[in-house]
Amino acid sequence: MRVAVLSGGPSFERQVSIAGAENIVHGLTELGHKAISIDVGRDLIERLTDARVDAAIIVMHGVVGEDGAVQAVLESLGIPHQTPSAMACRRCWDKAITKGLLSDAGIAVPDGVVFDRQPFTSLGAARTLAPVVERLGLPLVVKPARSGSALGVNRAADGSALANAMVGAFSYDDSVIVERFVAGREFGISVIDGEALPAVEILPQDGPEAYDFEARYSIGLVQYECPANLTAEESALLSETAVAAAEALGVNGITRVDLILTPEGVPTVLELNNVPGMTDTSLLPMAAGAAGLSRAQIVAKMLPRG
Amino acid sequence: MTVDDGNSTPPVAQGTATRDLERYAALFAARTGSMKSSAMRDLMAITERPEVISLAGGLPDVSHLPPAMLDAITTSVSTHAVRALQYGPTEGMAKVHEAIQVVMAEEGTLVDSGELLVTTGGQQAIDLVCKTLVDPGDIVLAEGPTYPGAVPTFQAYQADVRQLQMDDDGLDIDLLEQTLDELAAEGKRPKFLYTIPTFQNPAGVTMSLERRKRLVKLAAERELLVVEDSPYSLLRFEGESLPTLRTLDGGNFVIYLGTFSKILAAGLRIGWVAAPRAIRQKMNIGKAGSDLCSSSISQVVVEACIADLDLWRTYLDELRERYQGRRDAMLDSLEHAMPEGSRWTRPRGGLFLWVTLPEQIDTTNLLARALRANVAFVPGRGAYTDGRGGDSMRLNYSGVDEAEIREGVRRIGAVVTEQLELYGEMVGEPLVRQERRRGPRETPPLDAGTPGSLVQFPQRRVNR
Numbered sequence: 001m002r003v004a005v006l007s008g009g010p011s012f013e014r015q016v017s018i019a020g021a022e023n024i025v026h027g028l029t030e031l032g033h034k035a036i037s038i039d040v041g042r043d044l045i046e047r048l049t050d051a052r053v054d055a056a057i058i059v060m061h062g063v064v065g066e067d068g069a070v071q072a073v074l075e076s077l078g079i080p081h082q083t084p085s086a087m088a089c090r091r092c093w094d095k096a097i098t099k100g101l102l103s104d105a106g107i108a109v110p111d112g113v114v115f116d117r118q119p120f121t122s123l124g125a126a127r128t129l130a131p132v133v134e135r136l137g138l139p140l141v142v143k144p145a146r147s148g149s150a151l152g153v154n155r156a157a158d159g160s161a162l163a164n165a166m167v168g169a170f171s172y173d174d175s176v177i178v179e180r181f182v183a184g185r186e187f188g189i190s191v192i193d194g195e196a197l198p199a200v201e202i203l204p205q206d207g208p209e210a211y212d213f214e215a216r217y218s219i220g221l222v223q224y225e226c227p228a229n230l231t232a233e234e235s236a237l238l239s240e241t242a243v244a245a246a247e248a249l250g251v252n253g254i255t256r257v258d259l260i261l262t263p264e265g266v267p268t269v270l271e272l273n274n275v276p277g278m279t280d281t282s283l284l285p286m287a288a289g290a291a292g293l294s295r296a297q298i299v300a301k302m303l304p305r306g
Numbered sequence: 307m308t309v310d311d312g313n314s315t316p317p318v319a320q321g322t323a324t325r326d327l328e329r330y331a332a333l334f335a336a337r338t339g340s341m342k343s344s345a346m347r348d349l350m351a352i353t354e355r356p357e358v359i360s361l362a363g364g365l366p367d368v369s370h371l372p373p374a375m376l377d378a379i380t381t382s383v384s385t386h387a388v389r390a391l392q393y394g395p396t397e398g399m400a401k402v403h404e405a406i407q408v409v410m411a412e413e414g415t416l417v418d419s420g421e422l423l424v425t426t427g428g429q430q431a432i433d434l435v436c437k438t439l440v441d442p443g444d445i446v447l448a449e450g451p452t453y454p455g456a457v458p459t460f461q462a463y464q465a466d467v468r469q470l471q472m473d474d475d476g477l478d479i480d481l482l483e484q485t486l487d488e489l490a491a492e493g494k495r496p497k498f499l500y501t502i503p504t505f506q507n508p509a510g511v512t513m514s515l516e517r518r519k520r521l522v523k524l525a526a527e528r529e530l531l532v533v534e535d536s537p538y539s540l541l542r543f544e545g546e547s548l549p550t551l552r553t554l555d556g557g558n559f560v561i562y563l564g565t566f567s568k569i570l571a572a573g574l575r576i577g578w579v580a581a582p583r584a585i586r587q588k589m590n591i592g593k594a595g596s597d598l599c600s601s602s603i604s605q606v607v608v609e610a611c612i613a614d615l616d617l618w619r620t621y622l623d624e625l626r627e628r629y630q631g632r633r634d635a636m637l638d639s640l641e642h643a644m645p646e647g648s649r650w651t652r653p654r655g656g657l658f659l660w661v662t663l664p665e666q667i668d669t670t671n672l673l674a675r676a677l678r679a680n681v682a683f684v685p686g687r688g689a690y691t692d693g694r695g696g697d698s699m700r701l702n703y704s705g706v707d708e709a710e711i712r713e714g715v716r717r718i719g720a721v722v723t724e725q726l727e728l729y730g731e732m733v734g735e736p737l738v739r740q741e742r743r744r745g746p747r748e749t750p751p752l753d754a755g756t757p758g759s760l761v762q763f764p765q766r767r768v769n770r
Contacts, residue, residue: 117728126731152674163732167725168668171675 001033001303004048004056004079006070008039011062013151020278021059023285027299028057040070048077056081057302058275062147066275067093082302083274084251091249092272095177096145098249105248107241108268110260111136112179114145117170133159136180142166144173155181184262187228188283189242190276191255192301196239197287201228224283226290234261241267254302256284337442337464359714362682364455364507364657365705366568367628372621375611382610383603390606394599397590398424398578402605405612406564406578413539415553415562417580423589426600428537428565428577430593432456435498435533435561436463437592438585445489445496449477451660451689451698453507453535456500460691467691468496474651476513477501479520486528498531498561503551504539505656508689508700512654515548522551525559535563540622542655543630557582568657569622570611574604629657635708636701636715643719645726650701657704660686662697663722666729669699672721681717 005028007021008014021037028035036051038044040060048056056079064070068089074081083089091097096114103109113132119125133140142165143153152172154165162178169176190197203223230238242257249272256276260268276284288298383390389399397403403419410417425431432455440446442464448456450469460467470481482499489496501521503513513521525532534551552562557580565577579589593599612618633653640650640661647664661683663669669685676682684702686695699718703711730736 120728120731124731126734129732152671160733163729164666164668166732167666167729168671170728171671171673171725 001054002036002052003028003033003303004036004038004051004053005059006038006040006056007059009060009064011060011064013061016277016279017060020282023278023295024057024059024299027295030296031300040064048079053079055079055304058083059278061275080304082253084253084255088250089274092251092274094145095271096175098271101248102245102269107245107248108266110179110182110268112177115176115178117174129162132178133162139181141179141181142169143177144169145175145177147172182260182262182268184260186260187238189238189257190284190287191242191246191257194243196242198227198290199230199235199238200224200226200283200287224286226286238267241269245269245272337462358677358680358682359706359710360682361701361714362684363705364702366572367704368571370624372617374617375621378610378614379607382606386606390603392602394602394605396594396599398422398600399605401609405608408612408615413547413550415550420583421557421580421586423579423586423593424600424605425577425579426597427567427575428535428563429455431563431577431579432459434589434592436460438588439497440465445494447496447499449501449506451508451686451695452500453502454684454688457691469690469692472509472511474511476503476511476517479517479524483524496530498533500533502535504536505541505653508658508660508684510651510653510656510659518548518551518554522554525555531559531561533561533563537565537568538656540569541626541629543626544654552580561585566608570608574607576600576604576608629704632703632708632711635711636703639712639715643716645723658700658702661699661701664726665697667722667725668696672725675721676718679717679721681714683718
């Protein structure tokens with residue numbers, strides 16, 4: 001099979017994408033397929049057409065790769081790809097929409113509010129911040145509605161830090177989510193074809209605040225435990241929640257559900273990543289390893305069947 | 307890429323990914339703990355996109371080398387092909403030592419060939435200084451802010467970097483003296499002070515003559531090694547040139563670092579060290595372990611370019627004139643574009659200036675917003691090891707033409723103003739847009755930043 005591996009592109013996570021794509025290319029080679037690496041840019045359509053590919057694997061995070069844009073292009077050209085449909089990608093890319101749909105499906109999400117930049121300057125929306133702090137309580141987590149890898153995510157311990165955190169988050173996107181900080185253990189659960197892989201627990205060396213961009217992509221700054229130290233019941237609960245979340249958003253194929261297990265035992269879903277990282281420190285390769293799946297076997301699952 | 311069957315592929319064990327991770331993590335040297343991926347570095351990767359006006363890089367303009375110099379390069383490389391294509395001495399070719407002596411004499415500094423070591427760019431010189439002098443935990447003093455490219459080098463050698471404030475006259479020598487006293491009281495002695503006294507990177511300021519004299523005197527009294535990094539001193543547009551620290555000190559406690567990157571061509575990767583002989587000797591051994599010798603072909607090119615001194619001097623004059631025009635364009639556009647409460651340095655030479663914004667602005671986040679407006683700068687945090695610099699940025703004026711400088715600065719001013727407005731709304735103190743200090747100008751609204759426009763595909767190619 002001739003398979004295009006789409007990486008790079010214009011997003012803030014360009015470097016992460018390129019590192020992950022190398023792993024996919026190796027996997028395809030191991031399987032005996034022809035990998036055609038494409039750094040996505042203006043010539044994408046020509047390159048896809050010239051290469052006469054049978055399928056594509058998208059290894060682009062963030063804008064274009066994860067927001068449904070490249071999926072729409074591939075779907076228009078009739079090229080199968082491993083990520084959910086363009087529409088499902090859109091639903092997951094905007095964390096504000098994700099939150100709403102999950103909540104409607106009865107899945108726990110952190111209580112929060114979504115703000116758009118415009119009303120702050122045109123409607124004086126800033127005056128609503130104080131009541132928000134009062135209602136949600138401190139500390140708060142502020143994040144861009146559409147961004148990946150913890151870029152622009154900040155914790156605000158008090159009201160004045162909130163203004164700074166919001167200006168910071170608005171640097172990345174025009175919609176910002178302010179939500180209650182949910183304490184608990186953090187997990188990444190990869191779901192492939194409706195089945196959950198073993199949970200990976202994320203244990204930053206310097207406490208839960210430290211799982212930021214630097215920690216995510218530097219080997220050794222975060223410890224991962226996989227399979228995680230969970231009771232059979234907890235493990236089943238996390239898997240069920242992850243699969244239910246994928247279903248609620250119409251996500252098929254491969255995804256990674258990030259969630260917090262609260263001390264009360266409630267799995268609270270933070271977000272879905274439809275192009276999970278594939279670098280050596282990424283969670284999906286780790287979970288697959290724990291499930292006894294080789295790199296080649298994961299890659300095989302990314303290709304169209306039949 | 308295609309593999310015929312499974313036989314030619316090494317077997318992949320179950321759970322490879324997990325085990326790979328653990329295996330590599332366990333093998334990494336402890337010092338790699340300080341080598342981190344950073345959001346800033348990944349953001350900087352997109353500044354390479356052609357539609358971005360980058361005021362971030364430290365790129366000299368190498369597009370105007372005189373044709374006669376290019377001819378001399380090709381002739382020389384073919385005439386000396388064997389020497390150009392063979393290994394050379396670790397300390398560098400004798401003729402390159404001569405060229406370095408000539409170049410240093412241009413700023414009044416006289417050195418012996420025995421003090422010289424040719425390096426692979428000025429960057430290797432910094433690395434070799436650390437390799438020779440720094441043990442883990444050793445104290446290194448530096449200016450705050452300092453050259454962002456030196457920070458990862460200091461960190462890789464696990465130096466304990468202490469950064470000292472500057473003002474318009476460069477490093478604060480009183481503060482240095484006080485710091486040395488405090489360290490001495492703790493029984494500590496810094497390994498060296500790293501300084502860029504002339505047209506400092508990133509701040510653009512120059513150490514005054516009086517402070518230079520005080521620094522050299524203090525260094526002799528305290529036996530403090532001073533690493534004088536001097537890539538820009540020949541790129542002076544205004545004012546009298548000042549003696550180097552190396553000249554004032556006579557070569558006792560000053561290690562001088564030079565480079566051809568900014569006065570000839572950065573792609574040659576040829577720099578040098580002029581150090582007291584004992585130090586040079588150790589550095590020479592250290593260099594042999596790193597790369598045996600710097601590129602011979604590049605050294606032959608340097609030789610050829612400096613051989614015709616008048617030609618090279620004319621080239622430098624043109625370079626100075628071009629950079630001066632660009633600096634003027636940048637200063638002028640900053641005046642128009644930046645909101646009240648911003649300030650910036652006014653370099654009299656070199657490639658950079660340093661902008662400090664109202665403290666509400668975080669320039670790392672601002673870079674993300676600026677990239678959406680297709681303009682880039684270096685956030686100030688990269689020039690500190692201790693988290694300072696969040697309200698500052700470095701701007702480069704040598705790498706792009708005047709029109710782009712004006713447009714780039716206009717875009718930065720617009721995003722800064724936008725963020726101040728937003729902040730003002732949130733804290734209930736709306737920003738009142740200031741009357742501009744100069745005449746009318748057009749301020750087209752910034753792109754509103756819908757998700758699709760967060761980052762765009764290339765629209766036009768920037769000439770660089």
